[in-house]
Amino acid sequence: xxxxxxxxxxxxxxxxxxxxxxxxxxxxMMPLRGLVTSDGxxxxxxKLDAIWNALESSGADGFMMDVWWxxxxxxxxxxxxxxYRQLLNQAKVRGFKVQVVTSFHRCGGNVGDDCSIPLPxxxxxxxxxxxxxxxxxxxxxxISLFADDVNIGGRTPLEMYTDWFAAFATEFRAELGTTIVExxxxxxxxxxxxxxxxxxxxxxxxxxxxxxxxxxxxxASLEMAAATSACQRTCSQPPVSSSLGNYTSFPEDTxxxxxxxxxxxxxxxxxxxxxxxxxxxxAVLNRSKLVFGTKVRLAAKVAGIHWWYSSDSHxxxxxAGYYNTNGRDAYSEIAQVLxxxxxxxxxxxxxxxxxxxxxxxxxxxxxxxxxQVQKATEAAGLEFSGENALQRYDQTAFDxxxxxxxxxxxxxxxxxxxxxxxSSNLDRFRTFVGRMHEGSGGKVPGRxxxxxxxxxxxxxxxxxDAMKETSYSSPGLSSFSRALAYLVLIWxxx
Numbered sequence: 001x002x003x004x005x006x007x008x009x010x011x012x013x014x015x016x017x018x019x020x021x022x023x024x025x026x027x028x029m030m031p032l033r034g035l036v037t038s039d040g041x042x043x044x045x046x047k048l049d050a051i052w053n054a055l056e057s058s059g060a061d062g063f064m065m066d067v068w069w070x071x072x073x074x075x076x077x078x079x080x081x082x083x084y085r086q087l088l089n090q091a092k093v094r095g096f097k098v099q100v101v102t103s104f105h106r107c108g109g110n111v112g113d114d115c116s117i118p119l120p121x122x123x124x125x126x127x128x129x130x131x132x133x134x135x136x137x138x139x140x141x142x143i144s145l146f147a148d149d150v151n152i153g154g155r156t157p158l159e160m161y162t163d164w165f166a167a168f169a170t171e172f173r174a175e176l177g178t179t180i181v182e183x184x185x186x187x188x189x190x191x192x193x194x195x196x197x198x199x200x201x202x203x204x205x206x207x208x209x210x211x212x213x214x215x216x217x218x219x220a221s222l223e224m225a226a227a228t229s230a231c232q233r234t235c236s237q238p239p240v241s242s243s244l245g246n247y248t249s250f251p252e253d254t255x256x257x258x259x260x261x262x263x264x265x266x267x268x269x270x271x272x273x274x275x276x277x278x279x280x281x282x283a284v285l286n287r288s289k290l291v292f293g294t295k296v297r298l299a300a301k302v303a304g305i306h307w308w309y310s311s312d313s314h315x316x317x318x319x320a321g322y323y324n325t326n327g328r329d330a331y332s333e334i335a336q337v338l339x340x341x342x343x344x345x346x347x348x349x350x351x352x353x354x355x356x357x358x359x360x361x362x363x364x365x366x367x368x369x370x371x372q373v374q375k376a377t378e379a380a381g382l383e384f385s386g387e388n389a390l391q392r393y394d395q396t397a398f399d400x401x402x403x404x405x406x407x408x409x410x411x412x413x414x415x416x417x418x419x420x421x422x423s424s425n426l427d428r429f430r431t432f433v434g435r436m437h438e439g440s441g442g443k444v445p446g447r448x449x450x451x452x453x454x455x456x457x458x459x460x461x462x463x464x465d466a467m468k469e470t471s472y473s474s475p476g477l478s479s480f481s482r483a484l485a486y487l488v489l490i491w492x493x494x
Contacts, residue, residue, distance in 0.1 A: 023436070023437045026433045027064050027410060028060050029063065029065075029416065030051070034047065040083050041083060061096070062097030063091070063099070064412050077163060105141055106189075124140060128147075128150075131195065131215060135241070139189075141196050180296055182298075187301070192301045193300055193321075195212040195319065198320070219237075221276065231264050244256050245257070251312075270323050273321060278334065285342055286341050298344050299347050300347065302331070304348055304353075307364040308362065332376040334376070345384075348373050351386040354396070391414060395428060405435075405436060
């Protein structure tokens, strides 16, 4: 028995060493404002050259870009990817890999949004297809999932998403699986699989947010679900609004998040609310899988809602659609749905955050949350990728993201800014990328070794002409050490 215990301990130790030694790809999110204008024009070449120089200097493997529905489909079934085609062509010349986000949401209204790109006009003109809170306030950030099958000008939203996937796949068929290595399927506000429960304006951190299920289609869905349940009479309506508080409330200030969530009605409502979100994600992902097949990795993004994670109700997660209380594991359920619907990657936010940085009254725990999500992702057979939720340039944030290196498939850094290309910040980021690449000879295959060009402002028209080579190299594990590690691993399994 003692021998078995030793073997098991050695097995996990060696696995950790081998995993930590592999290189992890690093991508950088492109700027939101000005990259592609709301009328579909690409940024000035001088700005693009500055971005390319900064990316090459950092040693990053590539970038992530939003392809906005509101820009690319100006009228029904008329698609214009011209600006994105030009951008992809430049990426190909420079050898960058690209992660694409199918952005079916509005840009503007979330933390860090510095642009305004609405949904297509032919969608905005529709009525009764938007999320609505208990006070009747609508948001046009993303079409309500409860309207997925509602006819809007001859097509349902699900049909619109499918048509868009097909148009994109046709336009970029040569790049799918080569330059475009991943398609992140937009599933909600900010591209995330969630309800718009904490919009900037009415919500401030660390408020619990509000449920978004008071439009006519949501209410009809709940009533239909309750009709076949044991609590038909009491479960056919959402919890009374007076019991829910408001966007900025704390759980203990409300009846529902103090104990109502544990009642029969509360459990039924939360199950229906979260199940509706999972059904929407599955419906959109299934359609994307039919179009893209196995040509490219498909990813889905889950929000890092870490505040109130250490409370009994997990209130902020509940309003966003993550049923992570009453003995339920929201992230295991979500990961299983994503895997069944054809996703390859679960992308998660807030990897830069530490528990000690959070205000005590928020009862937040980003670190424990990340562990829960990573384990759920692994159990579902998905790759786990991550990103930082807030723009940060400090070493503490970089070190925190590095601590997850052994468990992540890739990391996407938020985001390319004027501040990032400042000398000290870019030096720090370059070192971070190099450490992520450690274990693969200092770089991930397919990208050139980082060089350090003269920095050029995004707003400058001048180009860099002085290039200084600062190759980053790291031996990782030696050949002997790697061979020894694998021999120990084989012995443990024998």
